[in-house]
Amino acid sequence: MKRETIYKRYEPSFTPKEKNSPSYWFVFNSDKLLINTENDFKIPFTENLNDFSLSPLREQYLGTLEGHPCYTAEVAPGTTAPDDMTFEDLRSIYEVLDEDIYLVAGRAIQVINWDKNHQFCGKCGAPTVTSEHEMSKICPECGFTSFTRLSPAVITAIVKDDKILLAKHSYGLKRYSLIAGFVEAGETLEEGVKREIAEEVGLKVKNIQYFGSQPWPFPHSLMVGFTAEYESGEINVDGNEITDAKWFDADEVPRMSSMISIASELIEWFVENYSD
Numbered sequence: 001m002k003r004e005t006i007y008k009r010y011e012p013s014f015t016p017k018e019k020n021s022p023s024y025w026f027v028f029n030s031d032k033l034l035i036n037t038e039n040d041f042k043i044p045f046t047e048n049l050n051d052f053s054l055s056p057l058r059e060q061y062l063g064t065l066e067g068h069p070c071y072t073a074e075v076a077p078g079t080t081a082p083d084d085m086t087f088e089d090l091r092s093i094y095e096v097l098d099e100d101i102y103l104v105a106g107r108a109i110q111v112i113n114w115d116k117n118h119q120f121c122g123k124c125g126a127p128t129v130t131s132e133h134e135m136s137k138i139c140p141e142c143g144f145t146s147f148t149r150l151s152p153a154v155i156t157a158i159v160k161d162d163k164i165l166l167a168k169h170s171y172g173l174k175r176y177s178l179i180a181g182f183v184e185a186g187e188t189l190e191e192g193v194k195r196e197i198a199e200e201v202g203l204k205v206k207n208i209q210y211f212g213s214q215p216w217p218f219p220h221s222l223m224v225g226f227t228a229e230y231e232s233g234e235i236n237v238d239g240n241e242i243t244d245a246k247w248f249d250a251d252e253v254p255r256m257s258s259m260i261s262i263a264s265e266l267i268e269w270f271v272e273n274y275s276d
């Protein structure tokens, strides 16, 4: 699934070229996105949000979508959606939005939250200014720079004798899923893969291969997918974070209903390559 860009019609940029032209607005209210039914993209299209009686607390330029400027904005919690529009949780509207729009919305929510959460220097407390040269906020007092926060996480399809390992977590989804976890400071991605697998199911793996990556804005991850071969060890779950783990062959592996995540692409890769 390697791909040079995930976007088809969107071009990222942080420096607006033209102002006061009709734009797509990715508007968030307590992390919920404003969607409507007025255009194909279901994203409000207007020169000025005041046209919809919305007063943004903050806004950031995002780039262009089919040549039109895109902005992300935040409105005050409790703001009522304009007529024929609603604020929706991002996870719940994957099926509703075009894939490109969904991806831009994922970028938008991270940019607007970065803007909100870095108004003041984390080191000395002075108000920050947004850089004109890169997506960063700089403290004019002490020079400390804050970039958009990204927390890389690794997710791995472990294969042994035509079977894939899936585990059941004690939290969140109750179905069996791939082993995943955040990369720790000082680790390579591959070291993160090995450590997470050892910690969660007690196995050693080899031949770790990059599969692809995916922005995962819940709230600010970058999911990096890998495939790996079982090397040694017996399944030994911690009983705390992971309650069960077992090997599934291609006929019995639980398929995911949507292709929203790289996890589903990894499972489809396994089914395609390891079916009888």
Ligand SMILES: [Zn+2]
Pocket: 121, 122, 123, 124, 125, 126, 139, 140, 141, 142, 143, 144
């Ligand atoms: Zn400072």
